[in-house]
Amino acid sequence: MPSHDVMPNMELYQPVQVEDALAIADRLAERAWLVGGGQDTYGWLKDRAKSVDAMIDLSAIESLRGIRETSDGIEIGALTTLTEVTESEVIQQQYSLLSMAASRVASPQIRNIGTLGGNASQDVRCWYYRRGLDCYRAGGNLCYADTPQGMNREHSLFETSRCVAASPSDTAPALVALDATMVIQSSSGVRTVAAEDYFVGPANDIENTTVLRPGDILTAVRIPNTWANASFYFEKVADRNVWDFALVNIAAAFKLSGDTIQESRIVAGSVQATPRRVSNVENAIRGQSRSAATADSVASMATDGARALAHNGFKIPLMENLVKRAIIG
Numbered sequence: 001m002p003s004h005d006v007m008p009n010m011e012l013y014q015p016v017q018v019e020d021a022l023a024i025a026d027r028l029a030e031r032a033w034l035v036g037g038g039q040d041t042y043g044w045l046k047d048r049a050k051s052v053d054a055m056i057d058l059s060a061i062e063s064l065r066g067i068r069e070t071s072d073g074i075e076i077g078a079l080t081t082l083t084e085v086t087e088s089e090v091i092q093q094q095y096s097l098l099s100m101a102a103s104r105v106a107s108p109q110i111r112n113i114g115t116l117g118g119n120a121s122q123d124v125r126c127w128y129y130r131r132g133l134d135c136y137r138a139g140g141n142l143c144y145a146d147t148p149q150g151m152n153r154e155h156s157l158f159e160t161s162r163c164v165a166a167s168p169s170d171t172a173p174a175l176v177a178l179d180a181t182m183v184i185q186s187s188s189g190v191r192t193v194a195a196e197d198y199f200v201g202p203a204n205d206i207e208n209t210t211v212l213r214p215g216d217i218l219t220a221v222r223i224p225n226t227w228a229n230a231s232f233y234f235e236k237v238a239d240r241n242v243w244d245f246a247l248v249n250i251a252a253a254f255k256l257s258g259d260t261i262q263e264s265r266i267v268a269g270s271v272q273a274t275p276r277r278v279s280n281v282e283n284a285i286r287g288q289s290r291s292a293a294t295a296d297s298v299a300s301m302a303t304d305g306a307r308a309l310a311h312n313g314f315k316i317p318l319m320e321n322l323v324k325r326a327i328i329g
């Protein structure tokens with residue numbers, strides 16, 4: 001599949017009102033592709049690995065940008081850039097898990113353009129799929145990464161169902177850990193979905209990574225103040241420190257009383273097609289001290305049910321160690 005420097009010919013819509021964007025998205029449905037910062041989109045279209053008739057560029061819709069404090073938390077417009085999320089004072093002060101995660105995405109240039117909505121909604125990064133091969137996710141009947149010769153070092157440990165691609169997003173685990181709500185609009189109205197339910201795995205839908213359907217626009221992400229000022233931990237392990245996707249990342253929030261863990265949310269990324277909440281560990285550490293002893297006693301539970309592929313077995317101790325480090329803090 002040749003790579004091109006230029007975009008293919010297509011219609012371009014640049015609405016400035018969300019109502020206009022919704023009407024265009026509704027009218028064009030599958031024929032159109034929504035674009036925020038384009039950092040996932042342009043690769044697909046320039047490589048001709050996917051094609052559409054039209055692009056709806058959302059970046060001129062001011063009402064979809066910015067971070068607002070609300071009566072019960074904050075609301076972040078879906079078109080807010082990752083740099084704005086990283087640098088936001090209110091996010092740094094009260095929800096720093098998200099600014100830490102956003103600050104680890106890709107590179108400064110990509111964070112200046114890439115949006116929170118696009119980062120959360122981006123497609124998987126399996127190279128077989130992204131080079132336009134006819135794998136299961138692309139409507140075919142083979143997973144090239146899960147064959148004896150398949151290169152699968154970056155792929156999933158859990159919940160593989162035909163496709164073994166892993167979630168690439170650094171912000172997605174943080175949004176799940178913060179119990180965020182995704183606000184979705186279509187021409188028929190507004191609906192809200194918990195971040196935990198926004199992401200979908202291949203057993204439920206092999207062609208989409210989120211619940212978004214043609215005509216839907218993610219307009220905002222709400223973060224409730226229930227986890228504001230909790231004790232947060234984010235760590236990403238990648239082959240390079242910048243401009244590289246996570247091999248595994250961990251986003252965690254702890255409510256403490258002294259050094260006793262009252263409640264926690266611990267979420268790993270890049271271990272399956274969706275952020276993976278490690279609920280069994282969260283339950284096991286409730287009421288325990290936040291200590292190395294507690295971490296040691298539960299770490300192996302984090303990978304219960306993991307199935308390593310030929311080349312990604314290293315992710316099992318990596319995930320266990322990240323869960324341990326999150327608990328120790």
Ligand SMILES: Cc1cc2nc3c(=O)[nH]c(=O)nc-3n(C[C@H](O)[C@H](O)[C@H](O)COP(=O)(O)OP(=O)(O)OC[C@H]3O[C@@H](n4cnc5c(N)ncnc54)[C@H](O)[C@@H]3O)c2cc1C
Pocket residue numbers: 033034035036037038039040041042058078079082104105106107110113114115116117118119120121122123168169170171212216217218219243244245246
């Ligand atoms: C070299 C490179 C390195 C990268 N490294 C990392 C990394 O380390 N960590 C990481 O998390 N990501 C990484 N990425 C991915 C990149 O960060 C994301 O692709 C980017 O954040 C996506 O944001 P965007 O606004 O540019 O998305 P877009 O390309 O505009 O959109 C991505 C997807 O979301 C959909 N979408 C966007 N906005 C909306 C909306 N408001 N409503 C509905 N659908 C929408 C689009 O239709 C598209 O399918 C990397 C990308 C590159 C090219």
